[in-house]
Amino acid sequence: MKMQDIKELSEKERGEKLSDLRExxxxxxxxxxxxxxxNPGRLKYMxxxxxRILTLKTDQPEAAxxxxxxxxxxxxxxxxxxxxxK
Numbered sequence: 001m002k003m004q005d006i007k008e009l010s011e012k013e014r015g016e017k018l019s020d021l022r023e024x025x026x027x028x029x030x031x032x033x034x035x036x037x038x039n040p041g042r043l044k045y046m047x048x049x050x051x052r053i054l055t056l057k058t059d060q061p062e063a064a065x066x067x068x069x070x071x072x073x074x075x076x077x078x079x080x081x082x083x084x085x086k
Contacts, residue, residue, distance in 0.1 A: 001049045006056055018053045021046060 001017075009017065025046040031037040 001052065003052055003056070006052055011060075014053055014057065018050065018057075021050050021053070025050065 006014065006017075025043065028037060028043050028046060032040060032043065
């Protein structure tokens, strides 16, 4: 599935497609573990399709003009080598 195809879907359709892809990916992984998978290369494309939908989902607020959520950073801990000696 191409990114343009995903962009044309509504938000609800994208959610449904994401859940379908995740379910199918799970089933393929199960078949892989059992040794009964016909096309193991399909797993690669499934992962990429899931990632495309999730990428569009996270980029969507930026396109609408909303600010992305800021991530708080923890202060750096001093290293023994860089710590000042008293």
